[in-house]
Amino acid sequence: xxPSLLLGVAAxxxxxxxxHIDYLSILPILIMMGGAVAIxxxxxxxxxxxxxxxxTLLAIVTSLAxxxxxxxxxxxxxxxxxxxxxxxxxxxxxxxxxxQVTVSIAMLLxxxxxxxxxxxxxxxxxxxxxxxxxxxxGAMVMGSANDLIVIFLGxxxxxxxxxxxxxxxxRRTESGEAALKYFILGSFSSAIFVYGIALVxxxxxxxxxxxxxxxxxxxxxxxxxVLLAGLALLLVGFGFKIxxxxxxxxxxxxxxxxxxxxxxxxxxxAKAGAFAxxxxxxxxxxxxxxxxxxxxxxxxxxxxxxxxxVLALSQRDVKRMLAYSxxxxxxxxxxxxxxxxxRGVAASLYYVFVYTxxxxxxxxxxxxxxRTGDRGHDLSEYRGLAKRQPLLAGALAILLLAQAGxxxxxxxxxxxxxVAAAVDAHSYALAAVAMASGAxxxxxxxxxxxxxxxxxxxxxxDASHEPAGAAGAGVGGEAGSAGSGSPAGSGMADPVGAAxxxxxxxxxxxxxxxxxxxxxxxxxxxxxxxAGRTVPVPALxxxxxxxxxxFTVVFGIVPAPIVDFAHRATLLxx
Amino acid sequence: MxxxxxxxxxxxxxxxxAALSFVGSSMLAPKKRPTAAKVAPYECGIVPDIxxxxxxxxxxYLVAMIFIIFDIEIVFLxxxxxxxHQLGTFGLVEILVFAGIVFVSFxxxxxxxxxxxxxxxxxxxxxxxxxxxxxxxxxxxxxxxLASGPPVASPDVEPAAAAASGPGQAA
Amino acid sequence: MTIAGGWYLGLAAVLFAIGAxxxxxxxxxxxxxxxxxxxxxxxxxxxxxxxxxxxxIGGQVLVFFVLVVAAxxxxxxxxxxxxxxxxxxxxxxxxxxxxxG
Numbered sequence: 037x038x039p040s041l042l043l044g045v046a047a048x049x050x051x052x053x054x055x056h057i058d059y060l061s062i063l064p065i066l067i068m069m070g071g072a073v074a075i076x077x078x079x080x081x082x083x084x085x086x087x088x089x090x091x092t093l094l095a096i097v098t099s100l101a102x103x104x105x106x107x108x109x110x111x112x113x114x115x116x117x118x119x120x121x122x123x124x125x126x127x128x129x130x131x132x133x134x135x136q137v138t139v140s141i142a143m144l145l146x147x148x149x150x151x152x153x154x155x156x157x158x159x160x161x162x163x164x165x166x167x168x169x170x171x172x173x174g175a176m177v178m179g180s181a182n183d184l185i186v187i188f189l190g191x192x193x194x195x196x197x198x199x200x201x202x203x204x205x206x207r208r209t210e211s212g213e214a215a216l217k218y219f220i221l222g223s224f225s226s227a228i229f230v231y232g233i234a235l236v237x238x239x240x241x242x243x244x245x246x247x248x249x250x251x252x253x254x255x256x257x258x259x260x261x262v263l264l265a266g267l268a269l270l271l272v273g274f275g276f277k278i279x280x281x282x283x284x285x286x287x288x289x290x291x292x293x294x295x296x297x298x299x300x301x302x303x304x305x306a307k308a309g310a311f312a313x314x315x316x317x318x319x320x321x322x323x324x325x326x327x328x329x330x331x332x333x334x335x336x337x338x339x340x341x342x343x344x345x346v347l348a349l350s351q352r353d354v355k356r357m358l359a360y361s362x363x364x365x366x367x368x369x370x371x372x373x374x375x376x377x378x379r380g381v382a383a384s385l386y387y388v389f390v391y392t393x394x395x396x397x398x399x400x401x402x403x404x405x406x407r408t409g410d411r412g413h414d415l416s417e418y419r420g421l422a423k424r425q426p427l428l429a430g431a432l433a434i435l436l437l438a439q440a441g442x443x444x445x446x447x448x449x450x451x452x453x454x455v456a457a458a459v460d461a462h463s464y465a466l467a468a469v470a471m472a473s474g475a476x477x478x479x480x481x482x483x484x485x486x487x488x489x490x491x492x493x494x495x496x497x498d499a500s501h502e503p504a505g506a507a508g509a510g511v512g513g514e515a516g517s518a519g520s521g522s523p524a525g526s527g528m529a530d531p532v533g534a535a536x537x538x539x540x541x542x543x544x545x546x547x548x549x550x551x552x553x554x555x556x557x558x559x560x561x562x563x564x565x566x567a568g569r570t571v572p573v574p575a576l577x578x579x580x581x582x583x584x585x586x587f588t589v590v591f592g593i594v595p596a597p598i599v600d601f602a603h604r605a606t607l608l609x610x
Numbered sequence: 611m612x613x614x615x616x617x618x619x620x621x622x623x624x625x626x627x628a629a630l631s632f633v634g635s636s637m638l639a640p641k642k643r644p645t646a647a648k649v650a651p652y653e654c655g656i657v658p659d660i661x662x663x664x665x666x667x668x669x670x671y672l673v674a675m676i677f678i679i680f681d682i683e684i685v686f687l688x689x690x691x692x693x694x695h696q697l698g699t700f701g702l703v704e705i706l707v708f709a710g711i712v713f714v715s716f717x718x719x720x721x722x723x724x725x726x727x728x729x730x731x732x733x734x735x736x737x738x739x740x741x742x743x744x745x746x747x748x749x750x751x752x753x754x755x756l757a758s759g760p761p762v763a764s765p766d767v768e769p770a771a772a773a774a775s776g777p778g779q780a781a
Numbered sequence: 782m783t784i785a786g787g788w789y790l791g792l793a794a795v796l797f798a799i800g801a802x803x804x805x806x807x808x809x810x811x812x813x814x815x816x817x818x819x820x821x822x823x824x825x826x827x828x829x830x831x832x833x834x835x836x837x838i839g840g841q842v843l844v845f846f847v848l849v850v851a852a853x854x855x856x857x858x859x860x861x862x863x864x865x866x867x868x869x870x871x872x873x874x875x876x877x878x879x880x881x882g
Contacts, residue, residue: 054700073714080721185843192850196857203861212865219861220813223854224804227820230847231797234824237840238617238790238831261618617790624795628802671863675856682852685845 055123060112061180062126063105064136068143068173071098072166079162091162092151092576098169099144106136118608120182124244127182127316130608131385134601135179135312138389142304143172145396145580149403150297152574156408157295159205167204168301171197175309184233184243184270187313191229191277194309195222198302202294208410214293221276221286229273235266245321252324267322267329271336274317277310278366279359281339288351291359292413296406299355300399303362304392311369311388319376326376333374337466340367341473348480354402355413357480358395361439364477365391371454371470375461378606383453386602390446390588394438397584401432404573421488424570429488431585438588440481441474445592449599672724683712789830797823814858821851 059066075094079087110133118129126132150164174194181187199222203215237243239262240251272283279287291299318329344364351357365387372384405421405428406412422429438445441452451474458467573581591598690697690705697704719725800819807813825844832840 054697073711076714076718080718185846189846189850192853196850196853199857199861203864206864212861215861216810216865219858220804220810220817223817223858224801224820226850226854227797227800227817227824230821231824231827233843234793234827234831235617237828237843238834241835241837243839243843261615265618265621617787617794620787620791621794621798624791624798625802627795628798631799632802632806671859675859678852679856682849685849689842689845 056121058119058121058128060105060109061119061121061128063109064102064140065173065176065180067098067102067105068169068176071095071101072169072173074098075162075166075169079166084161087161088151088154091165092147092154095147095162095165095169096144099140099147102172103137103140103144106133106140109133109136113608114604120246124246125183125186126180127245128180130605131312131316131381132180133608134385134389134605135308136176138308138392139172139175139179139305142301142308142392142396143168145393145400145584146297146301146304148576148580148583149300149396149400152577153295153297153403153410155574157205157207157410159207159295164201164204164298167197167201168298171195171201171301172305175305175312178309179312181313181316182245184236184245184248184317187317188226188230188233190309191273191313192226194306195226195277198222198298198306201298201301202290204298205295205410208293208295210293211295212293214290217286218290218294225273225276225283228269228276232266232269232271232273235262235269237266239263239266245317249321249323252322263325264328267325268332270317271329271332274310274314275336278307278314278369279340279363280336280366280370281343281363282336284340284343284363287363288347288356288359291362292353292355296355296399296403296410299358300396300403303358303395303399307362307366307369308388308392311373311384315373315381315384318373319381323376330374330376333370334463334466337367337370337374338469340364340370341469342367345473345476345480348477351480352415353413354415354418354484357415357484358398358402361477361480362395364473365439367473368451368454368470371458371463371466374463374466375454375457377457377461379460380454380457382603382606383450383457385605386453386599387450389598389602390438390450390591393584393587394435394447397581397588398432398435398439400577400581400584401428401435404428404571404577407571415484415487418484418487420491423491425573428571428573428581431581433485433488434585434588436481436485438592440478442478443592444589446588446595446598448592449595453599676719676724679715680712683708786830786834790827793823793826793830796820796826810862814855814862817858818851818855821847 071094075091075098078094079091082090109128110130113128113130113133118127120126121128146168147165150168154161154164171194174190174192174197177190177193178187179190181190199215199219202218203212205211233243236248239260240248242248242251274280275283276286291303294302318326318333322329340363344360344362344367348357348360348364351360369384369387369391372380372382372387374380375383402413403410405417421432434445438447441447441450451470455467455470458464458470686708687705690701694701797820800816800823803816803819804813807816825847828840828843828847832838
């Protein structure tokens with residue numbers, strides 16, 4: 037009998053033993069869900085005008101509390117080691133804590149971006165936060181689940197909230213259409229996933245991941261069709277959630293149609309949760325069967341890399357372009373999964389972590405630029421942005437270049453690590469395709485950057501608008517290189533960043549953020565020639581953007597802490 | 611594990627069966643689709659030039675949705691009730707937390723007006739309150755802004771289904 | 782008379798396949814919902830059958846979770862459909878073609 041379930045197992049036995057529950061192990065999840073419930077209660081009770089403000093405040097507090105709880109967990113796991121708790125349903129290890137930190141940060145950034153969006157669009161209040169918090173808690177459950185059915189529950193908590201979030205802007209027809217497409221394909225993939233669980237359960241007699249691994253290591257499963265079919269169906273289910281290529285059809289439409297802050301959240305959190313579960317299930321539980329699933333992941337990775345990069349080239353809608361780019365990025369993360377060893381897992385985790393900052397920051401800019409109605413997503417809207425709002429353009433350029441994998445950003449090391457892991461695993465063809473697709477991808481990221489730095493009309497460029505001087509200590513060098521439009525960048529020996537080292541990193545980041553948000557805010561004053569063309573940047577969104585850019589640059593220059601974080605998360609992997 | 615091998619075969623058979631039934635139905639079904647004229651609503655022989663408004667009872671869907679979600683939560687109460695005595699205080703607290711969360715969603719529905727049967731409310735807002743003065747004014751043909759203006763009914767403001775149809779839309 | 786578990790599994794596989802194909806072929810959104818439900822219930826049947834064959838009650842407990850998730854999914858799906866219905870009077874998936882490329 038499987039001891040893996042919380043309730044009902046003992047209905048037949050006279051003595052019921054309630055499982056011991058280690059509340060610290062699920063504290064961030066409880067905080068996220070509790071925060072969501074609290075926001076529902078408070079917003080049901082306060083006046084309508086106050087709802088958004090109160091919701092934002094509560095959501096920020098909740099995200100910070102969850103982040104704090106995750107960091108506490110990190111210390112606890114580092115001291116006392118990993119363990120399985122709550123009757124085997126939850127794994128409490130470095131891996132799960134890593135995902136919880138990632139999701140908490142994604143949540144925090146999303147709230148900061150979402151506040152301005154809600155005020156601008158006037159589409160209802162704190163429900164956005166409630167749903168996002170629930171969705172984030174689902175991703176956390178996926179990260180720490182140690183049982184296939186718990187993974188399924190996490191997947192559904194995450195997805196169902198995301199379906200509604202995609203439909204959030206009821207004034208845009210695209211929003212509803214995106215939600216419906218997402219819902220149909222998402223529930224299709226969930227059904228496939230749960231059928232896969234059923235088959236794996238039948239083949240191994242358990243849904244508990246360690247028990248499955250145990251069973252597979254003790255029994256020789258030659259030609260077990262049921263197990264293989266179950267594995268394939270699970271992989272299809274995950275493939276839908278991470279938008280790997282044969283299962284990516286939903287993602288461009290959904291990315292384009294969903295409200296912009298939600299798209300950023302979706303790209304970051306859904307990927308984090310799905311990749312966490314994918315890594316845990318396939319690398320640790322089905323490790324014995326890797327000869328069977330590695331070729332499938334190999335094919336998924338190659339298809340995602342190529343199709344994502346090539347189709348992104350022809351997009352004029354920036355959100356759609358980012359959707360294909362995120363398919364391409366999913367291909368890169370799959371490299372680490374395909375390697376199926378400690379190094380690959382660490383590389384994938386690092387990638388997911390830094391990608392969270394990059395993509396939410398990017399969508400923060402997209403949100404701000406779209407103006408009321410969430411419509412201005414065409415590439416032409418970005419033309420001449422550097423002239424009008426140099427800091428916004430500089431921030432977006434940095435984030436895009438980081439996604440392209442330019443050195444001295446976090447994106448470079450992310451790509452480098454997954455490719456290195458693939459080479460270590462002797463997947464040379466895969467590594468070569470990845471690098472080629474990275475080169476193609478650089479083109480469409482640069483296209484946006486070049487559009488921003490090309491003159492909008494017939495006005496002469498004058499150097500005083502170069503962002504290099506303005507952006508301040510940590511950001512200066514990078515913004516300068518972005519300004520000149522050359523990906524190779526100036527000599528990156530940023531004196532402050534290099535001298536600061538690990539300890540000084542935070543210190544560098546703080547003034548950078550302050551300067552950036554300040555500058556972005558002062559940008560609002562319309563200069564005569566471009567009056568009406570500048571977009572207002574809400575303070576909170578500017579903060580989120582500043583955090584994302586600062587993280588991307590600072591830890592791109594001083595990568596050790598984050599690499600170490602991901603590496604240790606893997607070491608503490610059960 | 612040989613006993614499970616037939617299952618793969620059965621999956622293939624299942625796929626074939628389903629495919630065949632679709633193919634079969636498309637072959638057997640009447641080929642002639644009803645023409646546009648045939649499916650058009652009958653209006654004394656006149657070709658209707660506007661799409662007739664179809665009735666779509668949002669209200670029923672709303673109630674059905676709310677019902678499903680509260681109904682299905684009961685699933686968890688049955689196993690709990692079976693082992694209620696053995697679970698002791700822990701079980702009681704857990705089920706109270708569970709019920710509390712469900713109750714909060716109820717609170718949310720009420721506060722957004724999803725459970726108030728709306729038409730009365732909207733009619734009230736759409737029509738100015740009728741007093742004897744207003745009636746006299748209308749009969750005597752005086753220009754009364756309240757009575758002669760276009761109806762101010764808000765277009766289809768249904769109290770939104772809580773989660774789904776865009777939250778803040780509630781009346 | 783007892784029926785071997787394989788038949789139930791076969792039935793579940795058939796139901797699942799019908800649901801999957803129906804989802805891909807049919808164009809009415811409400812019918813597509815029903816197909817998803819069919820797929821989930823096929824998984825439930827598989828769970829129960831395996832639980833019986835393995836004499837493990839755990840598989841039956843999983844059905845509870847799947848049931849509740851299915852209900853939540855239907856509610857959200859109906860909500861989205863209602864939201865779309867109110868904008869346009871059509872429940873045909875092919876009418877949703879605002880975004881392409």
